[in-house]
Amino acid sequence: MRSGSLRLRLGLAAAGLIALALALAGIGLTLIFDRVLDARTADGLDRTAKLIAGQVALAPDGAPTLPREPPDSRFSTPYGGLYWQIDRPVEAAGGATLRSRSLWDRSLGTVPDAAQEPAVGDLAGPDGGRLIAVTRRVTIPDRTGPVALAVTVAEDRRDLAQSRATFLRLLVPSLGALFAALTLAMSLFVRRALAPFRTLRADLAAIHAGTRTRLPDTFPEEVRPLVADLNRLLDAQERDLERARTGAGDMAHGLKTPLAVLDALARRTEGGHPALAAEIAEQAHAMARQVERTLARARAASGGLRRKACQVAPAVAKIAGALKRLPEGEALRWEIAVSDGLAFPGDEGDLTEILGNLLDNARKWAHRRIRVSGRAEGGEAGLVLEDDGPGMSEAAIAGIARGRRWDETRPGTGFGIAIARDLAEGVGARLRLSRSELGGLKVELCWPVPAA
Template identity: 55%
Template sequence: MTGRSLRLRLSLAAAGLIALALVLGGAGLFLIFDAALDRRTADELDQTARFLAGQVAFGADGAMTLEQRPADPRYAAPYGGLYWQVDAADGQRMRSRSLWDKALDTPPRPEGDDAEPQTLDIPGPDGGTLLAVARAVQVSEPRPPVTILVGLDRRQLAASRTEVLRLLAPTLAALAVALSLAMALFVHRALLPFRALRDDLGGLREGRTTTLPGRYADEVQPLVDDLNALLDQRARALKRAETQAADMAHGLKTPLAVLSALGRRIAPLAPAEAAEIERQAEAMSAQATRALARARATAAGLERRGAAAAPVVRQIAAALDRLPGSERLDWRIETPDIVVFPASEGELFEILGALMDNARKWGRRSIVVSAHGNRDSGAITVADDGPGMAADERARIGRGVRWDETTPGTGFGLAIARDLSEAAGARLKLGVSEFGGLEATVSWPAPAAD
């Protein structure tokens, strides 16, 4: 997959959104846990304050006493993290041994008797911060309420938060990986209709079908319908173009035949003019034939099928070998059956017919037709031992220009072969054969990898 892959971009976007959602969710969970921990701790401290309220008493002399102290050993250890303190209105104070020689700052007493407890943060005896609960309690009439203060060092709560965070982080990370993999699988399955569409397009390109078959997902089907409509419209347009080209070619036959007849009639009186008329008529006929071949090649593009090269080569060689003057030639066919040209059999007949006929006209004794490749890629070469062509002449053929004016038909056949090769996705290259003559190679590449 590349950076342009829709699957990769969707998977990365989903992974990023999942990670963001889990980070925000983890932060929210941590905040909820933090608030719940404070609330629960405050409830436990209030329970201790209620316990102390039930133990506070005043003697006959007005001295404040505490019948029973909380049992948690942290209240007895110096700076043990848990602290309590009871303050009377007349200045009497009792405190836990954990405060040692320190005292807690008592908050202002709330209005009313037995008011709701206050939850607040106050400085601790050893420089820390305490989460504290302050409760005003009416112990006996007519004495004013006493203030009971119970606190816990927040550093002990921090340890609990750290433990939760230590467990939460890897859990969320594992969940992010699992959700990302699940989303990648989901994206893969969601894009399966496009994979099926690609396969059907491959069948269309190879000529197995002329339209996109089957039903697709509702989101993809409108695209398929539009493509089928476009293919149908293009097929009709190409058919019209082929018909028009054929009509043009056939329409020119009669005027050309008349010109040729006139040329032959005036040949005894004006041989030079007659020869010129014959050449021009032949050139016009070749141009019409070339236009018709182009139209057929373009129209066949939508119905292209692979054509085995070996039987086509053998049929053309057998037909050419029966022409006058061919008895001097030795045809050597080296074309394996595995080679398949990416076009219709008719197109391959026209391409190789032009190349092999050109070799027959110019070859002296030997013509070699060889091929290599398979169903996906390959090349077919036609080589002769004739005079060959100079580089500038081969370039003129590449531009579709007739290069020889002395041999009938020469030049336009090669140009037509070039046009048909390009229409089939192949390439015609002209060079020098091992015999010193012309070597024409039609090559085609393998389809691009997905």
């Protein structure tokens, strides 16, 4: 996929937005999990605080006592991560503190008073860690009157961190799998959304190939304005090309009569002024050839977007068969190997004129052999025409490229190749001249094969 591809750009943008959304979702889920974990932990600590508050009693000296400690073994293990403590205010008579064995020789303190009951907050742990703590303030009766106590239960946050790490180990792969699934779904969505443009490309290729003249009206509403503009462009181009062809034809017909008059004058003055007659005839023939070339260019330009395609093999066989019947052609060996199904991106008239000029030139200069081969390979198709004649020099090939005649000794030589070049370029083909391994001229006619 190329860097300028709209599908690639949309895919990358969608993947980036999905990644950003999942990253924000992951952060949000982690924060929600932390809050839910703190709430559940605080709820469990509060239940333990209620259990302790329901069992606490006062000794004769007023100190709090707990007949039965909570069953969790961490309360009895020094720095076990779970702690409880019962505080009687110091200002009260017999103020004292009762704490779990897990606190060893340290104390917890209490969560500061808050509007809610119980109070939830963080306290410093006995081993330097942070604790999540719940303090529930209760009042129990005594012989001297009600006594206020503060029951605090706390848990080390390092135990909660393990639960958080387990959650993240599950969350990250899950978000990764969700990212892959959403990216794949978005890729399929983008491909589906761009399907009308692929169809439009195929329809335009059909117009280029000549199998369709207009774009259909079956596209989605968002693409229809573009399709309508393209159809209007095709119609306008067809009208302009028709006017150009008509103008070229009118010019040719308008020049035929003056050229015929000049040719007649040249023949009439041959007796008295042979040099002048030869000069007039030469200029008349040059003008006729230029008119012929101009008409060929006009026909080549008439393809536009709406090009027709024709089969190459029948055209080669037809023209070669006609040339074989000429005196020079009967003595030549014609080697023709053109693949069936090879199509030329132009109408049959263009191909006939191109092949007629090239094969006739080969017939005039070949000694014994003419070889024609053609096939499509690697996105390009082409014809190769070779002969065993004298060939052409680099300077002559350059002159042909500029539309000049190659040789004056044989009529039409050079101009026919130039006309063939103009016709080929008009339909998007290329004409290359070089020396053949047979010894003569090698002409390669190449054109791109439209993608399916």
